[in-house]
Amino acid sequence: MLDDACLVFELMTDRDTVSWTTMISALVQAEDWNKTVGLYIAMLRDRVFPNEFTFSKLLTACCNLDSRLGELVHAHVILLGIELNLAVKTALVNMYSKCSNMINAMKTLHLTSDFDTLLWTAIISGYARAGDCSRAVASFQEMQTSAAFPPNSFTYSSLLNASSLSTLPELGKVFHCLVVKAGIEHDVSVGNAIVDLYSKCSPQLEDAMNAFEEISSPNVVSWTALISGLVRHGEDSAAMAVLTEMQAAGVKPNSFTLSTILTDLSSVEGAAHAQKLHAVALKTNLDTRDNTVGNSLVAAYGKLGRPIDAGKVFDDVSHRDVYTYTSLAKGLNQAGLHGQVLSLIRPMRAELTSIDGFSIASFLSAAAGLCAAKCGRQLHCYSLKSGLSVSISVLNALVDMYSKCGCIAEARAIFASIQQPTVVSWNGLMSGLASNGCFANALSTFEDMIMAGVLPDSVTFLIALYACSHGGLLDLGMDYFNSMEEQFGLVPGEDHYVCLVDMLGRAGRLExxxxxxxxxxxxxxxxxxxxxxxxCRLHGNVAMGEWAASQAMELDPLDSAVYVLLAGMYDDAGRVEFGEEIRKMMRERGATKSPGRSWM
Incomplete structure (x- = not known):
């Protein structure tokens, strides 16, 4: 009854430290962080001095606000001569840990000789949150050896969470063993961490499912962790079935549950699943008024090739943020609707105070798709003025945009300004050089990339094979293709085989x-x-061309390009009547050819 408590508090004429601390505690419990700090300031103005209990509650609010505010409150603790007992020290350590300031957290830890399990758990949790698994483990070892404090369920949860983010997933199994020995594997917080660990690190889904079964009373976090693991392994239908089971068990999904599934939908039934989840969001009042669900729905519909649905959800989101606009822009770009992406710039600037680097990258991608160099240069100027030109995503997008607009000199200059180019940066420059006919330069860039110690990915080899194919470099292309698996452990995909066939075919090696x-x-x-x-048409091999055409027609009988190529091959061979017969077959089957057009 917070409102009634506030009313009574306002009517009090003689408010002491206890009454002020009680109200601060109530506001912290209500998670109203700004009002908590405001009440503390009013307390000081009323010349009432806080005590250690006041600061313990106030520091909890600072965990969710600016870290500089926490440092200021720490300064007040020192200035007012508050005794640094275990409660205040734990609150300070917890505040610094949650604000990702582990240096100050460790300094505070060793200010006194008082320690307990909660204090060590705050340190371990801070390192786990920062992704520093080695220091989290080292703190755990120090906790056990210094005074032999027994770890609790939250200690193990933090260690398991750190293990799930580390490069040593086997470490998580060690902590799982310790949990079993301690007899707390049925604890919900520990169980949730184990499910999350195995869903992220184990190739066997049964590990996560078995861990879930061990939880005595699964909550919404437990179910969400299991669902996340299923979606991460591409089991979309199984994740939807678990969601149904979750609701049948009386546990309502929250916004994070739905957004987790929506973010990773990848199966062919993805669009149908997205619509079902949209319905669940509406029925559970987690509709598009919640930014988390709204943004996830926009992103999912866009990724699944449903730009109209993405636009409808976008219109329904009442409080759009930068992620809402960026998600829609990505979906429209994927659908080839680049003009609509650029039309989002004006309303986005009018509605939001700022545009981030990912948004700029999406807009630059749209300009690249339209070969709109003028618009791309304007976006480049905006990124410079707003200080976003140092973002690696913006720089990569600029390289891509200038390359696709034929401005190779500008693309090279942008690439040269990148301090630590990633594989995406190198791929962007290689692609730009290859698509503009600079095949030798593209392959030279590939060699420079290897010498710089950046490992190529499958896209890199796709570009290299394209350059070899169109540059007439068959032997070098074969070497690159063979080195994919032998030297870099990359299994060639279908696209790589298409490039290889094209390379061999252009060189006349049709067999x-x-x-x-x-x-x-x-x-x-x-x-x-x-x-x-x-x-085959290029080299006049009609027999093999007929075989290739029959195979292609069997797989895709409505692909007009096959009929056009086959008819053209017959015409080139002087067999015009066969060409006309193929065109007649094309009309009868309803395979229509779209007229060609160019933006250049």
Missing amino acids: AAAETIETMVHQPGALIYKTLLGC
Whole structure:
């Protein structure tokens, strides 16, 4: 009954430290952090001095506000001569830990010789939150050896969370063993951490499911951790089934539960699942008025190729933020609606005070898709003025934009300004050089990337193979293709085989190209047969071209490009009547060819 308490407090004429501290405690319990600090300031103005209990509660509020405010409150503790007992020290350590200031947290830890489990747990939790697993473990060891304080469930939860973020997932199993020995594996906070650990680090989903079964009373966090693991492993349908089971068990999903599934939807049924989750959000009052769910719905619909639905959800979000706009921009870019992306800039600047680097990158991607160099330069100027030009995502997008607009000199200059280029940066420059016909320079950039110690990914090799194919460098291209798995451990995908077939076909080695298709690991798609057909037309090999066309038509009978290529091959070979027959077949099957157009 906070409102009644505030009313009684206002009517009091003689308020002492206890009454002020009681109200501060009530506001902290209500999680009204700003009012808590305001009440503390009013307390000082009323010349009432706080005690250690006041500061213990006040520091809890500072955990959720600016870290500089916590330092100021710490200064008040010193100035007012408050005794640094265990409660105040624990509150200070907890505040610094949650504000990611572990240096001050450790300094405060060793100010006195008083320690207990809660104090050590605050330190361990801080390192775990910062992703510093080694120091979290070291603190745990010091906790056990210095005074042999027994760890509690929150201590183990923090250690398990740190293990899930580390590069040593086996460490999590060690702590799981300690949890079992302590007999607290059924505790909900510990169980949640174990489920989260195995869902992130274990290739076997059964590990996470078994850990979930051990929890005596699963809460919404338990269910969400399990659902997150299923979605992360691509088991969208199983995640939806668990969500239904969760509701049947009487546990209502929260905004994080729904956003977790929406963020990672990847199956072919993803759009249907997104609509079901949208319905759940509406029924549970977690609709688009909640930014977390609204933003996730916009992102999911955009990623799944439903830009109209993404736009409708966007319009329904009452308090749009930078993530809402960026999610819609990404979805529209993916659908090729670059003009609509650029039209978001004006309303976004009118509604929000600032635009972040990810938004700028999305707008630059739209300008690149339209080859709108003028718009791209304006965005470049804006990024410089707003101080966003140092963001790696913006710099990568600028390289891509200038490359696609044919401004190779500008793309090179932007790349040269990147202090530590990532694989995305190198890929952007390579792609720009290759797409503008600078094949030798693109491959030279690839070699520079290797010498710089940046490991290439599958996209890097795709660009390199494209450059070799169009540059007539068959032997070098074959070396690159073979080095993917032998040297870098990358399994070639279907796109890499398409480039290999194109490379062999352009060089006139059509039999080797056909043999590659028949021996490839992946199931050949229509594109690879269509690529071979184009090469057969180039070299006049009608027999192999007919075989490639029949295979492509069987896989995709409505692909107009196959009919056009086959008819053109017959025309080039002087068999015009066969070409006309193919065009007639194309019309009868309803395979229509879209007219060509260019933005340049």
